[in-house]
Amino acid sequence: MRRQAGPGRMPQPDDVATIMDQACSAKAPAPSDPRPIAVDMDGSLLRTDTLHESLLILLRRRPLLLLLLPLWLLGGRAHFKRRIADHVLPDIAGLPVNEPFLAWLQERRAEGAILHLISAADERIVRRAAERFGIFDTAMGSDGVNNLSGARKHAAIEALLGPGALYAGDSRKDLPIWAECRSAVLVGRTARLRAALGPDVVVTASFDAPRAGFSVWRKALRLHQWVKNALIFVPLLLGGRVLEGLPLALLGFLAFGLIASATYLLNDMLDLEHDRQHRSKRHRPLASGVLPLKEAMAAVALLALLSVAIIAFMPPAFAVVAALYVLVTLTYSMVIKRMLMLDVITLAGLFTIRIDAGIAVVGDPVSPWLLAFSMFFFLSLACVKRHAECLVMAERGLGTVPGRAYRPVDAPWLMAMGSGSGFAAMSTFFLFLVGNESPILTYPNPQWMWLICVILGYWLCRIWALAARGEMHDDPVLFAVKDRLSLALAALIAVLTLMARNWGA
Numbered sequence: 001m002r003r004q005a006g007p008g009r010m011p012q013p014d015d016v017a018t019i020m021d022q023a024c025s026a027k028a029p030a031p032s033d034p035r036p037i038a039v040d041m042d043g044s045l046l047r048t049d050t051l052h053e054s055l056l057i058l059l060r061r062r063p064l065l066l067l068l069l070p071l072w073l074l075g076g077r078a079h080f081k082r083r084i085a086d087h088v089l090p091d092i093a094g095l096p097v098n099e100p101f102l103a104w105l106q107e108r109r110a111e112g113a114i115l116h117l118i119s120a121a122d123e124r125i126v127r128r129a130a131e132r133f134g135i136f137d138t139a140m141g142s143d144g145v146n147n148l149s150g151a152r153k154h155a156a157i158e159a160l161l162g163p164g165a166l167y168a169g170d171s172r173k174d175l176p177i178w179a180e181c182r183s184a185v186l187v188g189r190t191a192r193l194r195a196a197l198g199p200d201v202v203v204t205a206s207f208d209a210p211r212a213g214f215s216v217w218r219k220a221l222r223l224h225q226w227v228k229n230a231l232i233f234v235p236l237l238l239g240g241r242v243l244e245g246l247p248l249a250l251l252g253f254l255a256f257g258l259i260a261s262a263t264y265l266l267n268d269m270l271d272l273e274h275d276r277q278h279r280s281k282r283h284r285p286l287a288s289g290v291l292p293l294k295e296a297m298a299a300v301a302l303l304a305l306l307s308v309a310i311i312a313f314m315p316p317a318f319a320v321v322a323a324l325y326v327l328v329t330l331t332y333s334m335v336i337k338r339m340l341m342l343d344v345i346t347l348a349g350l351f352t353i354r355i356d357a358g359i360a361v362v363g364d365p366v367s368p369w370l371l372a373f374s375m376f377f378f379l380s381l382a383c384v385k386r387h388a389e390c391l392v393m394a395e396r397g398l399g400t401v402p403g404r405a406y407r408p409v410d411a412p413w414l415m416a417m418g419s420g421s422g423f424a425a426m427s428t429f430f431l432f433l434v435g436n437e438s439p440i441l442t443y444p445n446p447q448w449m450w451l452i453c454v455i456l457g458y459w460l461c462r463i464w465a466l467a468a469r470g471e472m473h474d475d476p477v478l479f480a481v482k483d484r485l486s487l488a489l490a491a492l493i494a495v496l497t498l499m500a501r502n503w504g505a
Contacts, residue, residue, distance in 0.1 A: 036161045037108060037185070039136070040169035041119035041129055044187040045105075047096040047209070047289025050121045051081060053272065056293070057088040060270045060334065077120075082144035085122040092128040094276045096289030101168070101187055101207040102133070109135045116140070118157060120149035149173060154180065166204060172196060212291045220268070220285040220296065221261040224481050229256040231351060231374075235358035237497050238370070248361045252318060255310040256357060259326060262303035265296050267333040274403030279392060317360035325353045340405035344382035351378035369432040376425035380460060383418025384467050384476045387411050391470050415468065422460040429453045448500040452493050459489055 042049045058065055065087060072083040109115055117136040119126045126141030140156060142148045148156060150173045157165060157177060167177045170188030178184040178201050186193045186206045194203065212220075232252050236245045268275065268286045275281035285291035311319050328350060336346050352374040359366055386406055393400070394408035406414075433449055443449070463479075466472045473479040480486040 034113070035164060035166050036114040036116060037105070037166040037168060038116045038118045038157045038161060039105065040167075040171070040174070040187070041117060041126060041141075042121055043170040043292075044168060045098060045101060045117070045133075046129070047098050049293055050090055050095070050125050051084070052293040052297070053090040053095070054084050054088050054125075056269050056272065057090060058084060062087060063334070076145075076147065077149075078142040078144055078147040081120075081122040081142050081147070085124050089125060089128070091273055092125070092132050094273060095129075096276075096287070098187065098207060098209070104205060104207070105168075106135060116160060118148065118153060118160075120147055120153065151176070153177065168205075212285065212295065216285045216290055217299075220265060220291050221299075222264045223257075223261070224478060225260060225264065226253075226257040227481055228351065228477060229253045229260065229354060231354040232256065232358040232361065234355055235362045235364065235367075235370070237494065237501075238367075239362050239364055245362050248314065248318075249358065251310055252314060252357055252361050255307045255314065255322060256325070256354060258303045258307040258310070259322060259329075262300045262307070263326070263329040263333065265300050265303075266330070269293060269296060270333050271337075271403055277402040279396070315360055315363070317363075318357055321353060321357045321360050325350065325357070328353065338403060338405055343404070344379060344386060347382040347385075348375050348377075348379040369428065369435075373425050373428040373432065376421050376428055377456075377460075380418045380422035380425060381463070381476045383414050383421065384463055384472060387414040387418060387467050388470075388472050390414065415464065418467075419460075419464050422457075422464065426453060426457045426460070429456065443500045445500050448496045452496050455489050455493055455496075459486065 039045055042051070068083075069080070072080045075083075105115060115136045117126055117130045117139045119129075119141050121141050123139075123141035123143050127139045130136040130139035138160070140148065140160070146152055153174075154177045157167060158180070163180070165181060166183060166185055167174065167181055168185035168187055169177070170186070170193075172193070175193075175196055179198055182200060183202045183204050184193075184197060185204050186208075188207075188209050189211060190206045190208045194206075197203070230253070233249055236249055265286075268284060272287055275284055275287040281287060286293065286296055307322070311322055314322075328346065332343070332346050332350070337343050352371055355370060355374050356366070386404070389404065390406055390408045390411040394411065398408070400407055430453060433446070433453065462485075463472065463476060480490075
């Protein structure tokens, strides 16, 4: 007796006879094109690759298992995917979807077409995807022995649907399938697929996803965050050695920028699940699927190589600081970002490490006053960021901040700690100015430095006032880059520092 596919069970891939019986006996309006449709999943229905998603989850949750990947791969790609699926599965409900393509499939389904989800992904993932959308009659994927890709997928489609079926996919590996079907539904970068199709293949429908352009990469690499690396120039400015140390400082700025962009990409890849639950982060290139994970992984490797090449021309002390920055950043991305308070302290430390990099360029002794001021000042800004996230969660009625250890009720004490840290920074700056052994005393016109203290105090008070009103962007650095007053005050501080060093009163 044949098993029937009820609403709670997806038909098994070997139930070909049952599937064909269901397709023939389905009672639905006659479709405009009666042919059954085989639909690819990764890169087609989903705007991501579930294998890459699974590898990133494995890296974040169980990194030691990465050592077993070569061993699993010896068993073949299907075995490799099955072993990964045994340990981690992506959250199918949160994965980005090709909405125009899905709408087209839903229309075809409403017309009575029979839809089959057929993918090289592990079978468990494919079935979960089919259950999410509820429009597929069957779901078939790699079973741990056979990798359902290329020729195997072609054979499976022929056995399941017979000749003349429609196939929707995004890969050049699917060209033989389209050639046999004599028709194609193209998804993804369709221009290259059209060029490779034979002249006798008719394109029934096309859903183009162009290659990520400069604007997409600019957002993914967070080029606006490179402004943080301007802290490298602070020791040069305070030490009065701007022209002397400028060439090396510019190289250091570029190296830290490349490192920062690589770590931002990696951080986004490790935090995809939480970013997709965030009001604004879900629109990021990786979270939304606009930028393929494969390209982002390649970019991380390229950026890392370029930064190492630049650091080779820098002083050894700078290389040590850069290595420390990478180590702390990776630890933050993997573990610390989900730890209460330690995350904001680490963020402040990452800003301070940039100042250390500038000190390494100049070659001067480390100033404990400058580093203490930096820790307090940037701890205050890190608290602004978390405070803003807590307010957003309160507005949305959520009990926790996704991927963080904070709750909406934490907003008041974050404001108290952040504003207190800001005033501690101002106190440190004041004590630095009045100290008997302060380097400021060697400046020709040290009185101008007092105005800097006033400006910084005003700016911090303004930031926290906006935060209290709920008007602060969740990233205060991005706010400062876009805020004209903040930019004007930063320029004024630079001018005042030069006046204290070189110009007459």
